[in-house]
Amino acid sequence: MPHLYIIAGEVSGDTHGSGLIKELLALDPALKISGLGGPRMVEAAGKGIDDWVETAGVVGLWEVLKMYGYFKKRFNATVAAVMQQRPDAVVLVDYPGFNLRVAKELRAQGYTGKIIYYISPQVWAWKKGRVKTMAKVLDLMICIFPFEKEFYEKSGLPTEFSGHPMVDRVETLRRNWEREPGLVGWFPGSRKNEVKRLFPIMLQASQAIRMVQPNVRFAVSAANENLAGLMREMADAAAFPEAKRWIEVGTVYDLMQRAQVGAVASGTATLEAACFGLPYALVYQVNGLTYAVAKTVVRIKNIGIINVLAQRDVVKELVQGGLTSDTLAAEMVELLTNEVTRRNLQEDLAEVVATLGQGGAYRRAAETVMAVL
Template identity: 50%
Template sequence: MSRKIYIVAGEVSGDNHGSGLMRAINAHDKVVQFSGLGGSEMKKISESVRDWTDDSAVVGFWEVIKKYKFFKKVFEQVLNEIEDVAPDTVILVDYPGFNLRLAEAIRKRRIETKIVYYISPQVWAWKRGRVVRMAKVIDLMLCLFPFEVSFFEGSGLHAQFVGHPLSETLGPLRGKAKRDTELIALLPGSRNREVEKIFPILLGAADQIRKIMPEMCFAASAANRACAQKMKEMVKSSGVPCKVSVGESHKLMSV
């Protein structure tokens, strides 16, 4: 009998990490049934995962408030789906504002399932009080850094170090790539709001660098085609020569 896993990710980065985890699980268990919410990469692995990252990637308190009705509706839908599907395991990927509340709601409804949280919220840096909440509802925390496991010791939250996906992704790329000392990567983030606010600043910095070091070249990576189009328009307006690609941030970081 196949195991059922319900997985939730809410941003492009979470989609990338979630799809990597799904592939790793499939490598050990070919008959796992995935369903849930994520992005285009997770949907490639399972058609039962819905892509919602265009709507779910928000920055700041006010963006959440503006989309409150949307998030409330999705939250209730997801909770009902989990109750109906009755998965063996629920995997929550990052996205703590949504996912920690979801974990608590699952427990409140007394849905019998294991809850695994992948990529710990940075409670060691801020809002440490959340550790107590997390320990009450999460069965296993999968950590990217060894010190996070030590941080959770004694809290009642079982944590395990699984390594950072970038160490596996960038390592092989760096081995193959030819180093380009005259290339600077401009990486504003994956959310639309981040691009709108940060990319013009990065282009301004690039323009100043060109005045001092005219031999330097610039490249940027967008999370999706729509974002890339917006970035290309900004590049054109700035007058800074910068090549914009889609989904190549890891490649840019390796050269």
């Protein structure tokens, strides 16, 4: 009975990991699957998956350093588990800070099974030289962006483009709704530290937008009830109790289709918003130390994947010091009041999304994994 050990460490990785697991088990119901992931992977694979994503999914250098002891312990335990269980293959799902180290250490300790990476780490953005090391320790890269295949294969790493899973998911969530004129959607992220930094700016921007567009309405997407509670506390602290009525829980995809315009925290949600055709601005702000370090290693102009794919500025990026309540309000007012700007942005988004494949991404990725086995 083939045995796969799968490692994911974030909410998005849990989603992709579960999609892959379901297709793998559809191809071979006898497949044994264990590893690290989240609730969706546990649901898909059963008790062999250890749910750790709520703790593991932190963002930022400083935030990770504060948890160094935890991650070191988890790292050692994970490597030991793989070496003891000797699975036929290890599948690493995104989460490069942890997963690439695991791959390197497994090879150093003599693991001879296949190591497959699914959802490419964005080394093309920060450390291109690392690809040579990846080519030595990995057997296969399965990427979800079309340009990545050529990038990795130049370094001798066998690579397959499976298509982006977002294409499939969006089709199941699409509604035939008309966008609501004057509705601004706020998407401050799915992590506590993101919400703490971005939501106060969104609250201040809301007041500034109202000064120019008195009839504007707002809605806020909270990833879960805990974050919704945090947002309500922040609205009270800002003496803006009305904002508590804007908060919705678990309606992110609906709001992306209802809102006329929006602001989306950098990350997976920006691609989701693009797939739904939401005219939006990307917002991003982290700890100053984290940002300073990132600037020394990032090799590309843009951080938004839509702009990276397009190789030009399609979506406005309001980043770090460039993100203030005034700059955010100005961008929202422009999108609200300028129909030509909105329409052009939606057309550009559709053009970029069309490069991501025609669906069936998880099935193609699973077939690739099984072919390696």
